[in-house]
Amino acid sequence: MLEDHDDRWIAVNNAYVLGGTASAVEERWQAHLPMLLHPDPRRVAFLGLGTGISAGGALDHPFAELLALEIVPEVVQAAREDFAPWNHGVIDDPRVRVAVGDGRLALHFATVRDALAPGGLFCQWLPVYQLSEAQLAIAARTFVDVFPRSTLWRGNFLPDLATLALVGHAGERPLLATRVDTRVEALTPRLGAAEPLLQHPAGLWLHLVGPLGQGASWLSEARLNTDAHPWLELGGPRALDARGHFARGPLAEIYGDPHRARLESSPLAGLDATHRDWWAMGLALTRATAAPADSAPDRVLEVLRELPPDLRVALGVDER
Secondary structure, eight states: OEEETTEEEEEETTTEEEEEGGGHHHHHHHHHHHHHHSSSOOEEEEEOOTTSHHHHHGGGSOOSEEEEEESOHHHHHHHHHHSHHHHTTGGGOTTEEEEESOHHHHOOHHHHHHHOOTTOEEEEEEEGGGSOHHHHHHHHHHHHHHOSSEEEEESOSOTTSOEEEEEEEOSSOOOOHHHHHHHHHHHHHHHGGGSGGGSSHHHHHTTEEEEEOTTOGGGTTOOOOOSSSOHHHHHHHHHTTTTTOOOHHHHHHHHOOGGGOOOTTSTTTTOOHHHHHHHHHHHHHHHHHTSOTTTHHHHHHHHHTTSOHHHHHHTTSSOO
16 A cells, blocks of 8 residues: 555555545446446446445445455455545445455456346446557457447546446346436435535436447457457557557547437437437537647536536536
8 A cells, every 4th residue: 555645545566556545536436337327236246356445336325245356365455454434444344245366267258248137237447548549449349249238438537547438238128317317316415525426317427428339430440359369468568658648539439429329229229318418418528628728628617507507516617
């Protein structure tokens, strides 16, 4: 565990960082999103524990049992001793079990799909700012090969620190937006003002990028990552030079135009006009934050002023 002023984080081998308290809100969001998209989560698994902040975010939701898989034993100890105030003491929650070992030996894309209960879902978070364009496409192409009914979501609105979530949906039922909204409204009192974007259902839908399938143009030439051909692992060292330089042009192609997206036969098939508007506002907000520095604040404020009143207040745009 390392500490600097008000931030604590875990580093493995003095290089690989496993999260920290400065990004606690976004780390909890990595649990909130899949938990809210599922109509009734009962059994939850986390591949990787780290600080435990993401897994701790799941404690705000109803579930019966949670399994966290962590490969480094000392990380589990640090999560319990050094990060309990931020992870809600997740290690010692009676519903939680921590298993030490390589998570890939227990669950990877194909075995996750087979382990999901009917109507279950799997969420894979990707740090875009740590990936090359080719690596992102390989990961997404491999994901949709296993989960052909998938959706893509933002982790934040930071163009230079972007994260994306690949969400694979089991079964053929479309995502019920009104049920998701009800779950958000039930969660809001538990969170208080700590997580402003979850003070109104629109805040969740701002993060939606859209449906994701094998027909996406940016995946057309991507390779599949397999045990026999581990392109991500083999290309990792070479991609270090490209890391942090992911072009905004490819991201713009990925985000696309919500009003042109084909939703038929996707998990978003039932999305109504209101939710489509919130979805479009998320794209507008993403474009605004990526604008030149001299115009970005005004463009961001212009988008925020179109949000529902409760969300504007939570974000400090309006005052009651």
